[in-house]
Amino acid sequence: xxxxxxxxxxxxxxxxxxxxxxxxxxxxxxxxxxxxxxxxxxxxxxxxxxxxxxxxxxxxxxxxxxxxxxxxxxxxxxxxxxxxxxxxxxxxxxxxxxxxxxxxxxxxxxxxxxxxxxxxxxxxxxxxxxxxxxxxxxxxxxxxxxxxxxxxxxxxxxxxxxxxxxxxxxxxxxxxxxxxxxxxxxxxxxxxxxxxxxxxxxxxxxxxxxxxxxxxxxxxxxxxxxxxxxxxxxxxxxxxxxxxxxxxxxxxxxxxxxxxxxxxxxxxxxxxxxxxxx
Amino acid sequence: xxxxxxxxxxxxxxxxxxxxxxxxxxxxxxxxxxxxxxxxxxxxxxxxxxxxxxxxxxxxxxxxxxxxxxxxxxxxxxxxxxxxxxxxxxxxxxxxxxxxxxxxxxxxxxxxxxxxxxxxxxxxxxxxxxxxxxxxxxxxxxxxxxxxxxxxxxxxxxxxxxxxxxxxxxxxxxxxxxxxxxxxxxxxxxxxxx
Numbered sequence: 001x002x003x004x005x006x007x008x009x010x011x012x013x014x015x016x017x018x019x020x021x022x023x024x025x026x027x028x029x030x031x032x033x034x035x036x037x038x039x040x041x042x043x044x045x046x047x048x049x050x051x052x053x054x055x056x057x058x059x060x061x062x063x064x065x066x067x068x069x070x071x072x073x074x075x076x077x078x079x080x081x082x083x084x085x086x087x088x089x090x091x092x093x094x095x096x097x098x099x100x101x102x103x104x105x106x107x108x109x110x111x112x113x114x115x116x117x118x119x120x121x122x123x124x125x126x127x128x129x130x131x132x133x134x135x136x137x138x139x140x141x142x143x144x145x146x147x148x149x150x151x152x153x154x155x156x157x158x159x160x161x162x163x164x165x166x167x168x169x170x171x172x173x174x175x176x177x178x179x180x181x182x183x184x185x186x187x188x189x190x191x192x193x194x195x196x197x198x199x200x201x202x203x204x205x206x207x208x209x210x211x212x213x214x215x216x217x218x219x220x221x222x223x224x225x226x227x228x229x230x231x232x233x234x235x236x237x238x239x240x241x242x243x244x245x246x247x248x249x250x251x252x253x254x255x256x257x258x259x260x261x262x263x264x265x266x267x268x269x270x271x272x273x274x275x276x277x278x
Numbered sequence: 279x280x281x282x283x284x285x286x287x288x289x290x291x292x293x294x295x296x297x298x299x300x301x302x303x304x305x306x307x308x309x310x311x312x313x314x315x316x317x318x319x320x321x322x323x324x325x326x327x328x329x330x331x332x333x334x335x336x337x338x339x340x341x342x343x344x345x346x347x348x349x350x351x352x353x354x355x356x357x358x359x360x361x362x363x364x365x366x367x368x369x370x371x372x373x374x375x376x377x378x379x380x381x382x383x384x385x386x387x388x389x390x391x392x393x394x395x396x397x398x399x400x401x402x403x404x405x406x407x408x409x410x411x412x413x414x415x416x417x418x419x420x421x422x423x424x425x426x427x428x429x430x431x432x433x434x435x436x437x438x439x440x441x442x443x444x445x446x447x448x449x450x451x452x453x454x455x456x457x458x459x460x461x462x463x464x465x466x467x468x469x470x471x472x
Binding site for chain 2: 005006007008009010012013014018019020021022023025026101102104105106107
């Protein structure tokens with residue numbers, strides 16, 4: 001019977017003209033799996049570069065002004081979007097590795113661990129090369145609505161002048177201590193910065209993007225105590241809609257004790273020179 | 279010297295290469311594995327002999343079609359067992375049936391080997407022991423039965439089982455240990471005392 005089975009198999013192969021699949025089809029599949037895995041790792045590295053950039057520039061030194069509790073501040077400001085992005089691509093890298101010829105030989109924690117270490121290493125390198133900041137700039141400039149709602153909600157924490165927090169674009173500079181600032185609500189503020197702490201790398205000039213801690217002193221007047229560069233999300237203030245119209249709505253971020261923002265729509269702002277980039 | 283004699287001293291891996299040059303050489307590979315794989319299919323599935331032959335036929339055709347995918351880092355036997363395992367699984371999926379109600383037959387030699395590994399006492403009646411083991415093997419989970427079959431019936435080592443089931447060697451060790459525990463539990467249920 002077995003002799004018949006063997007002969008039958010050979011007969012079937014001949015009759016149906018069955019041929020071994022060419023070697024290149026298998027090689028192509030193997031390479032595709034490895035390349036997709038490498039791309040996933042690279043994407044994870046990109047995500048981690050942005051995570052480092054956002055965490056490092058998370059206003060740690062002034063968290064008490066933004067939110068009294070450090071744990072709450074951490075929970076509110078973590079870059080969840082990029083962390084989820086990172087996790088997804090680590091899983092994709094793991095999936096691809098498991099589907100290489102010998103990937104099954106390694107245990108899940110080992111593969112995930114190596115993927116995380118490689119993503120972190122690559123992410124650190126890319127962050128050092130300025131890629132994290134570049135990605136954040138490009139995304140916040142080109143998709144500000146999405147960015148404001150899903151990627152970085154912390155910008156809205158700075159849109160609370162009643163709480164002494166203000167963020168925006170310098171539109172007119174009378175002198176380094178007196179200038180005008182356009183905020184996300186297209187409201188122009190007269191800012192006085194006499195005696196304010198300003199890091200040397202922050203220049204008060206038209207087109208500059210800054211965050212201010214201070215005090216609202218009038219309907220459209222603000223006194224600055226500390227001035228800082230915007231950091232993550234600064235690309236939003238390069239978006240044409242911010243420069244010449246109304247920004248897409250944000251998540252409506254409100255903290256306990258906030259009284260809300262005025263919703264006056266201002267006329268389009270005049271064109272500004274290129275951002276000097278702090 | 280006949281073709282059969284000429285191929286006798288060839289390894290499976292060499293025969294696989296020769297098959298790519300001349301399809302006729304595939305027959306010698308088939309002959310080496312048809313008995314082993316038929317027994318393997320019958321041990322891990324609930325199919326009739328006729329169905330097992332169909333599965334084996336499909337397996338051999340798949341092996342032939344995928345000869346260029348054979349990884350020389352593996353043993354050819356691991357590779358062909360893996361394809362057989364996959365064919366059995368896809369056969370079950372097509373039938374949407376769980377492998378139940380079939381019989382595993384143990385030789386005295388196999389029963390003794392398995393019993394020794396389970397630390398059963400020597401004084402136990404060998405006939406009873408064999409029956410107990412056969413019944414226990416039918417009742418344990420499929421994933422445990424398969425590693426027992428590969429380890430004790432097919433006589434493969436952990437690395438080979440790992441390559442066939444595509445699981446890490448450590449996981450195979452864990453599965454075999456759990457399978458032994460399950461077997462002991464089943465035997466206790468069937469009043470085979472230790």
